[in-house]
């Protein structure tokens with residue numbers, strides 16, 4: 001412990017930047033929501049779908065795949081100027097770090113390619129079920145999509161990402177400190193890798209998970225150890241099967257909402273929309289609109305609240321396991337130097353998936369039940385010092 005870490009204040013320029021960045025973020029979200037609406041209300045969706053049917057010769061898989069890829073490409077193209085303003089021009093005006101225009105464009109292209117690959121791999125599932133079992137398609141689709149998405153995520157994290165992210169093993173001294181902590185929690189042979197850049201994390205789920213720790217040279221060894229202990233909590237408790245359960249719950253709820261609201265919208269506005277069934281591939285923009293709106297209004301605030309709780313508990317676990325309170329506080333001050341250190345309501349609800357820097361430093365400064373002989377919250381999980 002020894003020595004309290006001063007609670008970090010938000011730099012004045014950062015405090016002025018964030019509320020404006022919120023407006024830009026809301027504008028970008030609303031613009032993204034408007035695109036499927038325009039497709040639906042202008043009659044563009046059934047016309048584009050008819051074109052895809054001619055191109056695909058009526059073969060159902062290809063109709064939905066070509067339609068989805070064309071829709072996603074057009075949406076990406078229309079969004080390009082808005083995204084450029086939000087990601088590049090706005091940030092540059094505030095002297096924030098930005099990629100070059102070429103790097104940004106490549107990133108947009110890769111994101112579109114990823115969306116099209118996912119659409120080609122997965123969209124046939126709900127469209128097959130909605131044709132064959134129109135009342136319970138959302139249930140069967142979730143059951144088939146969850147394992148497919150879990151495999152896709154695992155392949156992306158464990159096989160593809162290492163191709164462009166150099167990972168290496170920690171040096172022996174650091175590795176032995178990491179392994180000693182893990183062993184106190186009964187975990188042996190934990191795969192631990194170092195990488196350059198911010199954002200320690202656990203990737204993969206179940207038996208395929210591994211811990212990634214940053215090798216930032218500005219961090220002391222104690223700081224790296226306490227950051228590793230934070231990830232160890234995710235490794236032991238959060239990334240076993242919880243992400244799969246969460247994915248299933250999100251898909252289940254999202255597809256059910258599409259079933260209820262999409263079905264009702266088609267019944268009321270079928271003439272305007274130009275299609276009369278959710279099974280028609282022209283309904284894809286309607287599903288995108290309903291999923292995006294429900295995520296924005298309900299899903300994201302709930303996800304952020306759950307995530308902040310999980311992260312706060314990982315900090316608590318790290319402190320209990322290491323007693324390195326000062327190192328924890330200093331690491332948070334270092335990482336949050338250019339962040340908002342005290343949240344206001346809008347930011348907390350919609351944009352923050354981690355506790356604020358000041359909340360984390362406050363925890364590091366004040367959380368030490370062991371000094372008063374009180375039990376640890378995670379005392380049953382690991383042998384605490």
Ligand SMILES: [Zn+2]
Pocket residue numbers: 230231234311314
């Ligand atoms: Zn975490």
